[in-house]
């Protein structure tokens with residue numbers, strides 16, 4: 001990756017974004033980093049995806065958390081006590097990775113009236129400030145300590161929170177967007193985090209291929225708009241000239257890799273300008289924009305063990321669509 005391209009800087013392009021996008025589009029297989037989905041418009045579209053009838057993960061995980069919140073809270077406390085004695089549970093903070101607007105954690109907080117500190121960590125400061133104030137209003141006695149940060153890098157927690165016992169919460173099956181090696185690394189980094197004792201994490205389960213494909217290709221076309229929004233960003237922020245209507249959104253189940261893939265498939269042979277370069281597309285050639293890995297309960301437990309965690313137990317829904325695991 002280049003550090004600074006004076007021409008790009010002059011053109012007003014964000015250098016890191018430009019370098020990442022060009023690296024993806026000029027590889028042997030064209031790819032885009034899924035983290036580029038989430039500009040303001042992409043985040044708005046993702047919120048809509050979470051309410052779609054075909055996109056079962058959000059409502060299923062929320063139902064699991066609602067139904068088993070008390071059991072989960074007691075199990076977390078037991079793990080924390082086992083690790084740190086009575087203080088381990090009494091002084092613990094709940095740290096949520098990628099908290100967004102802290103909707104799902106409300107189910108847990110309701111079952112943890114003794115909890116003194118909740119640390120929502122998110123890249124977006126906007127989300128954090130607004131929801132922190134609301135949470136404190138709804139949970140008197142709970143200190144909410146928002147931290148702006150990216151869980152794929154160093155967490156940079158404030159000094160007074162570095163050593164305290166921590167239960168981690170990572171809902172949404174977001175870890176499914178990492179390939180298994182990167183997912184294992186992330187789990188291992190969390191295992192090594194000072195004070196980390198328990199980890200409650202949502203994981204989407206392997207299921208019927210049709211259900212999976214439709215979850216990423218809904219009838220209203222919201223996921224297609226979410227996918228094409230990448231090209232919109234490239235046009236607006238990197239001076240590209242993608243014709244959005246000449247790329248089809250596709251959702252594919254890759255059984256060998258146990259993942260749903262999202263692609264943008266070029267309808268024709270075409271040449272696109274972007275950030276001073278030209279990218280050539282064959283008809284039918286795709287930009288591979290996202291992977292969403294799906295795990296069996298045993299498969300995820302294996303990964304967690306490889307990362308140094310002990311799978312304590314898990315909760316799922318009656319249809320076995322989704323699982324929430326507690327690791328210790």
Ligand code: AVI
Nearest residue numbers: 049172173174177216223292
């Ligand atoms: C954020 N992540 C867990 C979503 C998923 O299901 O992989 C992203 C998403 N992409 C399309 N629909 C949802």
